[in-house]
Amino acid sequence: MPPEGEHEIEVRLDELLERRGMTLSRLAELVGVTLVNLSVLKNGRARAIRFSTLTKLCEVLDCQPGDLLTYRPPER
Amino acid sequence: MATETKAIKPGLVRLVNLLFLLSLVALVLRLGFAVQNVGPGFLTCVDTRDALAPIQPLFPGVTNSGGRLCDASPDLEQQFLLLVHRIAVPAFTCAVLWFLARWLRTASKGPFDQQVPVVMRGLGRLLTVGGVVAPLVQYLSAAYLIRTMTSFYDWRHLTTFGVVPFEFRESFSFTLVLVGLVMIAFAKIMRAGVEMRKDLEGTV
Numbered sequence: 001m002p003p004e005g006e007h008e009i010e011v012r013l014d015e016l017l018e019r020r021g022m023t024l025s026r027l028a029e030l031v032g033v034t035l036v037n038l039s040v041l042k043n044g045r046a047r048a049i050r051f052s053t054l055t056k057l058c059e060v061l062d063c064q065p066g067d068l069l070t071y072r073p074p075e076r
Numbered sequence: 077m078a079t080e081t082k083a084i085k086p087g088l089v090r091l092v093n094l095l096f097l098l099s100l101v102a103l104v105l106r107l108g109f110a111v112q113n114v115g116p117g118f119l120t121c122v123d124t125r126d127a128l129a130p131i132q133p134l135f136p137g138v139t140n141s142g143g144r145l146c147d148a149s150p151d152l153e154q155q156f157l158l159l160v161h162r163i164a165v166p167a168f169t170c171a172v173l174w175f176l177a178r179w180l181r182t183a184s185k186g187p188f189d190q191q192v193p194v195v196m197r198g199l200g201r202l203l204t205v206g207g208v209v210a211p212l213v214q215y216l217s218a219a220y221l222i223r224t225m226t227s228f229y230d231w232r233h234l235t236t237f238g239v240v241p242f243e244f245r246e247s248f249s250f251t252l253v254l255v256g257l258v259m260i261a262f263a264k265i266m267r268a269g270v271e272m273r274k275d276l277e278g279t280v
Contacts, residue, residue: 037280047278 010072013042016061031056084184092180096173103166110159120150120158122221138225145225154224161217165247168210175199188273197263203256211247 017027024042028035033053040046054065061068121144134140137148147154179195 033280040278041280045278046280048275049280053280 007047008072008074009044010070011041011044011046012068012070013038013057016063016068020061022061027057027060030060084180084187086184089177089180089184092173092177096170096177099166099170099173103163103170106163106166107159110155110162120154120221121146122158122161122218122225134226135224140226145222147225151224154221157217157221157224161214161221164210164214164217168206171202171206172199175202188270190270190274193263193267193270196266197260200256200259200261200263203259204253205256207249207252207256211244214247215244 013024013027017024024038025035028038031038031053033056037046041049049069054068057063057068058065123144134145135147139146139148150158175195175198179192179199182189182191182195
């Protein structure tokens with residue numbers, strides 16, 4: 001178990017935005033989440049994500065949750 | 077966030093701070109008065125409410141009138157007992173107000189500050205334990221003081237004449253102890269709330 005607050009989940013929002021040619025602020029607008037919160041998510045500083053936010057992100061970006069979030073095992 | 081910081085009005089914090097300072101001044105004055113009156117020629121008196129009126133004999137230099145047992149030449153032990161008797165409850169009051177002021181100051185930073193339930197639990201413990209201990213100390217010091225003034229001393233007699241009950245009864249408040257217990261329980265609930273809030277932080 002990683003220490004509390006730490007995790008091995010990678011948010012691949014950058015890649016998805018790049019592929020779709022969308023800016024973060026436009027995504028924030030479409031999803032209805034503040035730009036600050038979306039930046040927190042993009043930079044991997046979010047501790048949790050609501051299913052409702054994930055649903056909207058998947059709707060707007062036309063992707064699956066697995067495309068957005070991936071598990072990256074720690075290097076040993 | 078703005079509503080959180082306004083949850084505790086600054087006026088209330090200032091009022092409790094003022095009450096604490098007043099109680100501290102009163103306590104210091106009591107202490108100062110007691111220390112100033114140390115030495116031969118000063119009376120050391122304890123209120124007995126006439127409960128010891130029929131009691132004889134008294135030790136030399138001790139008078140029993142007007143519901144007060146007084147020693148004209150008190151020794152250091154008697155003066156110490158009188159001091160403890162006089163400051164036990166005011167010191168407790170002062171400590172409660174200090175804790176209350178600290179609690180409000182902490183809560184004014186935000187009701188979900190981690191220190192809020194900690195200080196609240198401390199205040200609850202103080203009320204619960206101090207609410208019993210302070211009156212008990214006040215009574216015991218009076219009882220021991222009486223013991224130094226009369227050879228006719230027996231715990232059973234003191235109980236019979238009502239000296240034991242009135243000292244304790246007048247200062248002890250069951251409600252205060254209950255409030256302390258409620259605060260301890262509520263602090264536990266608040267702590268759970270603070271933890272839940274912490275879990276939500278960083279949620280997108």
